[in-house]
Amino acid sequence: xxxxxxxxxxxxxxxxxxxxxxxxxxxxxxxxxxxxxxxxxxxxxxxxxxxxxxxxxxxxxxxxxxxxxxxxxxxxxxxxxxxxxxxxxxxxxxxxxxxxxxxxxxxxxxxxxxxxxxxxxxxxxxxxxxxxxxxxxxxxxxxxxxxxxxxxxxxxxxxxxxxxxxxxxxxxxxxxxxxxxxxxxxxxxxxxxxxxxxxxxxxxxxxxxxxxxxxxxxxxxxxxxxxxxxxxxxxxxxxxxxxxxxxxxxxxxxxxxxxxxxxxxxxxxxxxxxxxxxxxxxxxxxxxxxxxxxxxxxxxxxxxxxxxxxxxxxxxxxxxx
Amino acid sequence: xxxxxxxxxxxxxxxxxxxxxxxxxxxxxxxxxxxxxxxxxxxxxxxxxxxxxxxxxxxxxxxxxxxxxxxxxxxxxxxxxxxxxxxxxxxxxxxxxxxxxxxxxxxxxxxxxxxxxxxxxxxxxxxxxxxxxxxxxxxxxxxxxxxxxxxxxxxxxxxxxxxxxxxxxxxxxxxxxxxxxxxxxxxxxxxxxxxxxxxxxxxxxxxxxxxxxxxxxxxxxxxxxxxxxxxxxxxxxxxxxxxxxxxxxxxxxxxxxxxxxxxxxxxxxxxxxxxxxxxxxxxxxxxxxxxxxxxxxxxxxxxxxxxxxxxxxxxxxxxxxxxxxxxxxxxxxxxxxxxxxxxxxxxxxxxxxxxxxxxxxxxxxxxxxxxxxxxxxxxxxxxxxxxxxxxxxxxxxxxxxxxxxxxxxxxxxxxxxxx
Numbered sequence: 001x002x003x004x005x006x007x008x009x010x011x012x013x014x015x016x017x018x019x020x021x022x023x024x025x026x027x028x029x030x031x032x033x034x035x036x037x038x039x040x041x042x043x044x045x046x047x048x049x050x051x052x053x054x055x056x057x058x059x060x061x062x063x064x065x066x067x068x069x070x071x072x073x074x075x076x077x078x079x080x081x082x083x084x085x086x087x088x089x090x091x092x093x094x095x096x097x098x099x100x101x102x103x104x105x106x107x108x109x110x111x112x113x114x115x116x117x118x119x120x121x122x123x124x125x126x127x128x129x130x131x132x133x134x135x136x137x138x139x140x141x142x143x144x145x146x147x148x149x150x151x152x153x154x155x156x157x158x159x160x161x162x163x164x165x166x167x168x169x170x171x172x173x174x175x176x177x178x179x180x181x182x183x184x185x186x187x188x189x190x191x192x193x194x195x196x197x198x199x200x201x202x203x204x205x206x207x208x209x210x211x212x213x214x215x216x217x218x219x220x221x222x223x224x225x226x227x228x229x230x231x232x233x234x235x236x237x238x239x240x241x242x243x244x245x246x247x248x249x250x251x252x253x254x255x256x257x258x259x260x261x262x263x264x265x266x267x268x269x270x271x272x273x274x275x276x277x278x279x280x281x282x283x284x285x286x287x288x289x290x291x292x293x294x295x296x297x298x299x300x301x302x303x304x305x306x307x308x309x310x311x312x313x314x315x316x317x318x319x320x321x
Numbered sequence: 322x323x324x325x326x327x328x329x330x331x332x333x334x335x336x337x338x339x340x341x342x343x344x345x346x347x348x349x350x351x352x353x354x355x356x357x358x359x360x361x362x363x364x365x366x367x368x369x370x371x372x373x374x375x376x377x378x379x380x381x382x383x384x385x386x387x388x389x390x391x392x393x394x395x396x397x398x399x400x401x402x403x404x405x406x407x408x409x410x411x412x413x414x415x416x417x418x419x420x421x422x423x424x425x426x427x428x429x430x431x432x433x434x435x436x437x438x439x440x441x442x443x444x445x446x447x448x449x450x451x452x453x454x455x456x457x458x459x460x461x462x463x464x465x466x467x468x469x470x471x472x473x474x475x476x477x478x479x480x481x482x483x484x485x486x487x488x489x490x491x492x493x494x495x496x497x498x499x500x501x502x503x504x505x506x507x508x509x510x511x512x513x514x515x516x517x518x519x520x521x522x523x524x525x526x527x528x529x530x531x532x533x534x535x536x537x538x539x540x541x542x543x544x545x546x547x548x549x550x551x552x553x554x555x556x557x558x559x560x561x562x563x564x565x566x567x568x569x570x571x572x573x574x575x576x577x578x579x580x581x582x583x584x585x586x587x588x589x590x591x592x593x594x595x596x597x598x599x600x601x602x603x604x605x606x607x608x609x610x611x612x613x614x615x616x617x618x619x620x621x622x623x624x625x626x627x628x629x630x631x632x633x634x635x636x637x638x639x640x641x642x643x644x645x646x647x648x649x650x651x652x653x654x655x656x657x658x659x660x661x662x663x664x665x666x667x668x669x670x671x672x673x674x675x676x677x678x679x680x681x682x683x684x685x686x687x688x689x690x691x692x693x694x695x696x697x698x699x700x701x702x703x704x705x706x707x708x709x710x711x712x713x714x715x716x717x718x719x720x721x722x723x724x725x726x727x728x729x730x731x732x733x734x735x736x737x738x739x740x
Contacts, residue, residue: 072409073430075630158575178522178575178717264523265707267714283402285704286426288409 059299065292072286084293093269093277100184101273105252107188112248113241116196120203121229134204138197145194149261152190153177156262180270183263187271191258195251199244206240207233235318242313246306253302274298355388356633358640360416360625361404365394368596369656376652380643387636397519401703408432413630415637419460421622422526424451425700433459433626434634440647445690448660451698452624460624461645464657466591467689468530468609468619469681475602476586477502480509485587485607495611496534496560499587503570506586513578513585514570518594522574522717525709529696530589530619532557534612539697539709545738547731549709550724556613558716559723566719574717591621592686593656595676606681608688618693623657658686665690701737708733 066084070077088094119137123130140148155161156176163173176186214232223231234241256275259265265272265280272280274294282291362373370392377390393414395403401423407413419427427433428451436458438444448462474484482502488494503514520527529539535557538548548554564571572578572585580588581597589609598604609617625645631637643649650659655673664670667683674682699705712733716726 070409071430072405073426073432075431154577157577158573175575180714266523266711267717269711280707283406284707285701286405 062292062295062299065289066296068289070288072288080289084289087290088293088297093272096269097272097274097277100269100271101253103184104188104255104271104273105249107184108191108252108255109245109248111188111192112196112199113244115192116199116244117203119196119200120207121233123200124204124207134201137200140194141197143194145257146261148194149190149258153262156186156190177263178267180267183267183271187255187258187262190262191255199248202240202244203237206237210236238317242309242317246309249305249309250302253298253305274301355386356636357388358390358416358633358637359393359414360390360418361393361395361400361407361414362418363395363397363400363420364593366596369593372652372655376644376649377640380640384636384639387640390640408628408630413628413632415631415633416625416627416641418463419624419626421451421696421698422702422706424460424622424624425698425702427626428452428454428459429700432629434629434631434638435459436461436626436641438645439642443647443661443663445660445662448622448690451622451695452626460626461641462622462660463625463645463653464593464621464623465660465690466593466621466658467686467693468589468591468621469685469689470607470609471580471588471590471594471598472605472607473580473583473586473602474605476506476510476512476583480506480586482506484605486605489607494607496531496564499610500564500568500570503564503586504568507569513572513576514587515564516572516578516580516585516588518580518588518590521577523710524706525713526697526706527589528561529694530609531561533617533619533694534610534614535560536612536614536617540699540738544699547735547738549727549730549734555724555727558727562716562721562723565717592658592674592677595674596656598676606677606685608685618689620689620693620695622695658690660690699738701740705734705737708737
C-alpha cells in the first residue's frame with residue numbers, strides 16, 4: 001500500500017479552493033483520495049471476500065448451530081438454548097477426548113519442531129548431498145495426505161513392512177495401530193514425517209539469515225559450537241521458532257484425515273481427538289448441534305493457545321522484524 | 322471517512338450474502354424441463370453398473386422427460402455418513418440405497434417417501450419388516466442377501482485339506498472344522514485361513530455371521546436388552562478368540578487378506594461379491610458352517626428408497642417402480658437376491674446367475690432368504706456401533722478375558738439401547 005500513498009498538499013483532493021477569488025466549481029466525485037481508497041479495497045477484495053464467505057460466515061453459523069438441534073434425516077431444526085453447552089460439561093467421553101488431543105498435540109509439536117530444527121542445522125552445513133536430502137525430507141509435504149496415510153496404514157499392519165523390517169533383526173514388532181500403547185505414537189510419527197519438511201525449510205531459511213559475522217566474533221571470543229547454537233543461533237531464529245510453533249500447534253489440533261484413515265479413533269477410543277470426535281457426533285451420529293458446540297470448544301482452545309504463545313513471545317523471541 | 326467505510330462494508334457484506342445465496346441454489350431445485358435423476362449406490366463394479374445402467378437406459382427411452390439417471394457410487398465404509406452429509410448440504414439424491422444398519426433411523430425420521438408396490442404380495446413379508454412403519458412401506462427390499470462362504474478349493478488342496486462340499490456330505494461342515502482347515506492353510510501356505518469379510522475388527526455387526534451358530538444376539542428382539550453378556554455370546558466369542566489367537570485360522574487384527582485376490586482360503590460374504598471372482602483359482606460357494614445350535618442363516622439387507630427431499634419426486638417414484646418391477650427384479654437377482662416368492666426357485670435364479678450353480682443358489686440363497694435372520698438393526702445404530710466397537714477392542718488381544726470384555730460391551734451400550 002505504501003507505493004500508492006501520495007504526498008499531501010493543501011490543495012490535494014480539492015478543486016476550486018477559492019485562490020485568487022475564482023468562482024467555486026463542483027467537487028469531482030473521484031478525488032485522488034477516493035481513487036486510492038478504491039484501489040486499496042480492490043487489492044484486498046479477493047482475500048476479504050474469501051475470508052468473509054469461507055471463514056467469518058461459517059464461523060458465525062457454527063456458533064448459531066451450537067444453540068440449536070438439527071436432525072438432518074428428519075429435516076428438523078429448533079433452538080435448544082444452552083443445552084448443547086450443558087451436554088458438553090456433562091459428556092463423560094470428553095475428558096478422554098481432550099486428553100488424547102493434548103497427547104497428540106504435545107507429541108507432534110515436540111517431535112516435529114525438534115526434528116525439523118535438527119535436520120535444518122544438519123542440512124545447513126556445506127556437505128555433499130545436502131540438496132538431495134533437503135528435497136528428500138521436503139517431498140512428503142507435497143504428497144497427498146490421504147495417499148501418504150493409506151500407504152503408512154499398510155506399512156504399520158501387523159504383517160506390514162515395518163514389522164517385516166524388524167523381523168530381519170529378530171525383533172517381533174507390535175500391532176502398531178491396534179494396540180493402545182502404540183497407536184497414538186504411530187499416528188504422531190506418520191504426521192511428523194509428513195510435515196517435518198515444511199518446518200525444516202522454514203528453519204533453514206532462518207538459519208541462512210543469521211549473519212556470519214556473529215559466529216566469527218563468537219569464535220574469536222572463544223565460544224564453542226554448542227554455546228554458539230544456544231547464544232546466537234537460537235535467539236536469531238526465535239521469530240521462526242514462534243511462527244513454526246504456532247502453525248504446528250494449530251495444525252496438530254485440527255488433525256483429522258490421519259485418524260480417520262489409520263485408526264478411526266480406536267483402539268478403545270485412544271486416538272479419538274477432538275476434531276474426529278466432533279466429526280463423529282455431527283456426521284455419524286447426526287448430532288449436528290452438539291458437533292457445532294464441540295467446534296466452538298475447539299475454536300476457543302486454538303484461540304487461547306495462540307494468544308498465550310503470542311504473549312509469551314515477549315519473553316523468548318529475541319527480535320521481531 | 323467512517324461513514325464511507327461503513328457503506329463500503331455494508332455493500333461488501335450484501336454482495337457476499339448474494340454470492341453465498343447463489344452458491345446454495347441450483348441443481349437441487351425442481352424445474353419444468355427434462356430432469357436428471359441421481360441414485361446413490363455402494364458398488365461401482367462394472368457388472369453392477371452395466372446392469373443398473375441398462376435398466377435406466379430402457380426407462381429413459383420410454384420417458385423422454387427423464388434426461389439422465391446417474392448412479393452415484395459412494396464408498397462402502399462411509400456410505401451412510403456421506404449420504405446424510407449430502408442431505409444436510411441440500412444435495413439430497415432422488416433415490417438411495419439404504420443398508421439395514423441405518424434402516425431404523427431412516428424409516429423413523431421421515432427422510433424417506435412411502436413406496437407403493439404394484440405387486441406387493443409377491444415380496445416376502447419378512448423382507449419388508451425393517452422397512453415398514455405404521456403399516457406403510459418406506460423402501461423396496463432391493464437386496465435380501467444371505468451370507469455364505471466362498472472357498473478357494475485350490476488353496477485347501479494345497480494345504481492337504483478336504484473341501485467344504487466333502488465335509489457337508491459327511492455332515493462335518495462346522496466352525497470347529499473351519500478352524501482346523503484355516504489353521505492348516507496358515508501353517509502350510511502362510512496365507513490366511515478364514516476371513517469374515519468387511520469385519521476388519523471394526524464393523525462388528527458382521528460377526529453376526531459367526532455368533533448366529535451359537536444362537537447369540539447383539540440385543541433382544543425389542544432392542545432393549547443387551548445380548549453380549551449372555552452365555553451363548555460368551556461361548557461364541559470364546560470360540561472366535563481361540564480361532565484367531567490360538568489356532569491362527571482366522572484373519573488376525575491389524576492384518577489384511579483379500580479372498581478374491583487369492584490371499585485367503587475362505588471368506589464369509591454375500592452372493593453379490595461373486596462379481597469379484599476371476600479365473601485365478603477354483604472356487605465354491607457353500608452355506609455358513611454349523612454352530613453348536615446347528616444350521617443357521619444370516620441375511621444382509623438393503624433397500625432402495627425415494628428421498629422425501631427429492632427434487633423430482635414423481636419421476637423418481639416412476640423409475641423406482643420400473644427398477645423394481647417383476648421383470649427387472651429378475652435381472653437384479655443376478656447380484657442382489659430378490660425376496661420375491663416368484664423368484665425363489667433355483668432354476669429361475671440360475672438364468673440370471675451364470676457364475677453360480679443351481680445347487681449353490683438353492684443351498685445358500687433360497688434357503689437363506691426363507692430362513693435367515695437379518696443382521697443387527699437398532700435405531701441410533703451408528704452411535705451403538707461405535708460404542709460396541711470401542712468396548713470390543715480389548716477383546717482383540719491374546720490374553721483377553723472374554724466374559725469381562727463382553728460385560729463391558731453391555732455397560733457401554735445399555736444407556737443407548739434404553740433411548
